[in-house]
Amino acid sequence: xxxxxxxxxxxxxxxxxxxxxxxxxxxxxxxxxxxxxxxxxxxxxxxxxxxxxxxxxxxxxxxxxxxxxxxxxxxxxxxxxxxxxxxxxxxxxxxxxxxxxxxxxxxxxxxxxxxxxxxxxxxxxxxxxxxxxxxxxxxxxxxxxxxxxxxxxxxxxxxxxxxxxxxxxxxxxxxxxxxxxxxxxxxxxxxxxxxxxxxxxxxxxxxxxxxxxxxxxxxxxxxxxxxxxxxxxxxxxxxxxxxxxxxxxxxxxxxxxxxxxxxxxxxxxxxxxxxxxxxxxxxxxxxxxxxxxxxxxxxxxxxxxxxxxxxxxxxxxxxxxxxxxxxxxxxxxxxxxxxxxxxxxxxxxxx
Amino acid sequence: xxxxxxxxxxxxxxxxxxxxxxxxxxxxxxxxxxxxxxxxxxxxxxxxxxxxxxxxxxxxxxxxxxxxxxxxxxxxxxxxxxxxxxxxxxxxxxxxxxxxxxxxxxxxxxxxxxxxxxxxxxxxxxxxxxxxxxxxxxxxxxxxxxxxxxxxxxxxxxxxxxxxxxxxxxxxxxxxxxxxxxxxxxxxxxxxxxxxxxxxxxxxxxxxxxxxxxxxxxxxxxxxxxxxxxxxxxxxxxxxxxxxxxxxxxxxxxxxxxxxxxxxxxxxxxxxxxxxxxxxxxxxxxxxxxxxxxxxxxxxxxxxxxxxxxxxxxxxxxxxxxxxxxxxxxxxxxxxxxxxxxxxxxxxxxx
DNA sequence: GTGAAAGCGCTAACAC
DNA sequence: GTGTTAGCGCTTTCAC
Numbered sequence: 001x002x003x004x005x006x007x008x009x010x011x012x013x014x015x016x017x018x019x020x021x022x023x024x025x026x027x028x029x030x031x032x033x034x035x036x037x038x039x040x041x042x043x044x045x046x047x048x049x050x051x052x053x054x055x056x057x058x059x060x061x062x063x064x065x066x067x068x069x070x071x072x073x074x075x076x077x078x079x080x081x082x083x084x085x086x087x088x089x090x091x092x093x094x095x096x097x098x099x100x101x102x103x104x105x106x107x108x109x110x111x112x113x114x115x116x117x118x119x120x121x122x123x124x125x126x127x128x129x130x131x132x133x134x135x136x137x138x139x140x141x142x143x144x145x146x147x148x149x150x151x152x153x154x155x156x157x158x159x160x161x162x163x164x165x166x167x168x169x170x171x172x173x174x175x176x177x178x179x180x181x182x183x184x185x186x187x188x189x190x191x192x193x194x195x196x197x198x199x200x201x202x203x204x205x206x207x208x209x210x211x212x213x214x215x216x217x218x219x220x221x222x223x224x225x226x227x228x229x230x231x232x233x234x235x236x237x238x239x240x241x242x243x244x245x246x247x248x249x250x251x252x253x254x255x256x257x258x259x260x261x262x263x264x265x266x267x268x269x270x271x272x273x274x275x276x277x278x279x280x281x282x283x284x285x286x287x288x289x290x291x292x293x294x295x296x297x298x299x300x301x302x303x304x305x306x307x308x309x310x311x312x313x314x315x316x317x318x319x320x321x322x323x324x325x326x327x328x329x330x331x332x333x334x335x336x337x338x339x340x341x342x343x344x345x346x347x348x349x350x351x
Numbered sequence: 352x353x354x355x356x357x358x359x360x361x362x363x364x365x366x367x368x369x370x371x372x373x374x375x376x377x378x379x380x381x382x383x384x385x386x387x388x389x390x391x392x393x394x395x396x397x398x399x400x401x402x403x404x405x406x407x408x409x410x411x412x413x414x415x416x417x418x419x420x421x422x423x424x425x426x427x428x429x430x431x432x433x434x435x436x437x438x439x440x441x442x443x444x445x446x447x448x449x450x451x452x453x454x455x456x457x458x459x460x461x462x463x464x465x466x467x468x469x470x471x472x473x474x475x476x477x478x479x480x481x482x483x484x485x486x487x488x489x490x491x492x493x494x495x496x497x498x499x500x501x502x503x504x505x506x507x508x509x510x511x512x513x514x515x516x517x518x519x520x521x522x523x524x525x526x527x528x529x530x531x532x533x534x535x536x537x538x539x540x541x542x543x544x545x546x547x548x549x550x551x552x553x554x555x556x557x558x559x560x561x562x563x564x565x566x567x568x569x570x571x572x573x574x575x576x577x578x579x580x581x582x583x584x585x586x587x588x589x590x591x592x593x594x595x596x597x598x599x600x601x602x603x604x605x606x607x608x609x610x611x612x613x614x615x616x617x618x619x620x621x622x623x624x625x626x627x628x629x630x631x632x633x634x635x636x637x638x639x640x641x642x643x644x645x646x647x648x649x650x651x652x653x654x655x656x657x658x659x660x661x662x663x664x665x666x667x668x669x670x671x672x673x674x675x676x677x678x679x680x681x682x683x684x685x686x687x688x689x690x691x692x693x694x695x696x697x698x699x700x701x702x
Numbered sequence: 703g704t705g706a707a708a709g710c711g712c713t714a715a716c717a718c
Numbered sequence: 719g720t721g722t723t724a725g726c727g728c729t730t731t732c733a734c
Contacts, residue, residue: 003505046501048469048472048473049473050407050473050475051473051474051475052403052406052407052412052474052475053407055403056401056403056404056407061403063446063474070432071422071428071431071432071435072428072429072432072644074425074428076428077422077423077425077427077428078423080422080447080449081421081422081423081449081451081453081454082454084422084447084449084451084454085451085454085455088451088463093446093448093467093470093471093474094446094447095414095444095445095446095447096431096435096445096446096447097444098431098432098435100432100435100436100439102432103432103433103435103436103661104436112439116444118399119444120444121399122399122400122401122402123402123403123414123444124401124402124403150397154354237644237648267648268648270650271648271650274650293423293588294645294648297588297618297619297622297645297649298648298649298650299621299622299625299649299650310454
């Protein structure tokens with residue numbers, strides 16, 4: 001059976017399509033009796049207006065796109081949850097564009113970003129939010145940056161925790177440098193002097209920022225930074241284990257505390273430390289960054305830096321909505337303050 | 352600046368829109384020279400055809416909708432990852448419709464499902480996948496079931512691990528009953544006789560199925576089922592802690608093993624047990640269901656039942672695609688076998 | 703309060 | 719090979 005259209009409704013109600021449209025959109029007064037007649041038919045046929053046709057005219061689709069690198073990393077669902085809430089409230093639905101670093105060849109991640117960018121434009125989304133991927137690159141290639149700049153000209157665009165050279169973007173960020181400083185200072189305040197930093201990728205700006213905060217805190221406390229205690233390699237639990245193993249395998253006195261680039265690495269670090277016979281935090285304090293739900297569920301519960309994931313998502317959706325509705329001018333940069341969450345994985349050093 | 356259309360391209364290339372459309376879709380041969388001329392303009396203006404207009408004619412959008420209850424529960428991102436992979440390969444983009452049991456008033460969850468169902472139809476998605484929510488209800492109300500039946504008439508629909516009365520649906524399921532039996536038998540094989548079951552909701556069919564498998568294994572081994580050791584209350588880590596605490600607080604000899612309704616409950620159960628001074632698995636064996644990534648990352652690593660999340664997602668996307676393309680008849684029911692994953696949280700009972 | 707008609711940007715017959 | 723034209727299903731002037 002063919003889907004019913006405004007014409008079908010109009011014909012059966014003995015009115016014109018214009019009138020049907022009017023009751024559909026409440027865009028002009030309609031006589032109560034005809035309105036009821038039409039409404040009756042709408043209910044009878046469970047008529048649902050075709051949003052494609054509507055959007056084609058209105059030049060607005062109520063759809064936005066979210067491009068992210070890996071929904072499987074628990075950080076992103078948290079951000080999404082915040083985003084969803086705000087988006088739904090404003091009447092948007094969203095395309096989730098996972099560039100799938102967990103599934104597919106990670107080398108193609110940026111290619112998939114480009115594809116999704118194009119697809120979203122063709123689908124006429126009202127706006128796009130990007131998080132992770134190329135906007136986290138410390139040095140992004142001119143071509144990749146350019147692509148995004150072009151998109152930015154065509155449709156409202158908001159970055160979460162990232163940036164790109166060559167254009168001015170609307171960004172919602174959390175001050176990771178200050179946050180990493182706070183984490184490190186917490187450790188220093190506890191009495192630690194020998195502190196390592198593991199995880200992340202040196203070519204990613206989030207890692208650079210977190211490491212920078214770490215260094216600033218150490219410097220301010222006049223503590224030496226052991227360069228061989230700074231090791232990168234990724235953001236996964238597996239990486240955390242490996243990096244911690246390496247740290248534990250080094251000659252000489254080990255660190256008494258380890259700042260991890262994110263919670264997953266921190267969880268891996270705990271695993272490796274426990275497996276090596278250490279007690280956390282007695283023998284070794286460990287911290288994370290993100291405050292994903294699991295951070296509160298591991299044993300011992302992970303001291304971490306809350307990146308305010310949900311608020312980040314809500315805020316980004318909000319900024320994007322403001323941009324779309326053009327109701328008011330929007331600040332380019334919105335900065336949230338992260339929050340130190342002290343749990344069980346940190347304590348004064350033993351001895 | 353206005354977006355460029357086929358007309359703009361056609362005019363500047365001195366051809367008709369039909370020819371532009373032809374090179375865009377490779378739908379008929381075009382003289383090489385004109386094709387190049389047109390392609391040049393397309394590149395020059397970075398012309399992207401409006402997918403709304405195209406879909407309006409073709410009656411296909413390349414969009415599908417996924418309705419799920421809570422992206423924040425790590426089970427769902429895993430399924431999504433599988434789904435995304437398959438969907439992308441087939442050229443679909445998808446709306447993520449999170450009915451947000453984590454954010455908002457959970458009482459409105461089913462209302463949001465209804466809303467999303469309507470929105471997806473209006474947006475003319477080519478198909479819908481549902482997972483969780485009302486399709487997991489052991490007894491779903493007539494009205495709620497009816498809504499879905501109506502949707503099922505209008506657009507291809509696939510359920511993951513759920514069902515609804517009143518109509519025949521295409522479903523991709525994993526045999527949870529057999530799986531729960533396998534888990535329980537593993538425990539029994541280890542020598543356990545006093546086994547509890549915690550977590551889930553009695554009104555949800557997944558809980559019913561898992562509990563059924565548990566009971567069947569116990570019965571087959573001629574072991575008594577202690578009804579006061581069967582406690583429901585949810586699927587979260589927090590619930591797992593509470594339910595385990597209650598178990599530990601009961602009079603008499605405690606169970607030597609606990610089958611948890613899912614991994615999160617299992618992780619909570621471990622936390623509560625450890626906090627109570629027990630050693631897992633020496634004093635208490637604990638199992639989960641799902642095999643979310645975190646199950647392998649907690650200490651001790653959780654023995655669990657892999658629900659083949661990714662495969663579930665891939666298969667569902669596949670089935671939906673088959674339904675959409677009508678290329679071949681599709682089985683109503685696709686069943687996957689779950690897999691017991693033995694890790695560290697189970698061992699023979701002490702002494 | 704209501705209808706006629708002109709599109710929104712594209713594809714697909716159907717001519718030539 | 720290419721152009722003309724009629725829609726897809728809806729909203730929106732502009733009359734009446």
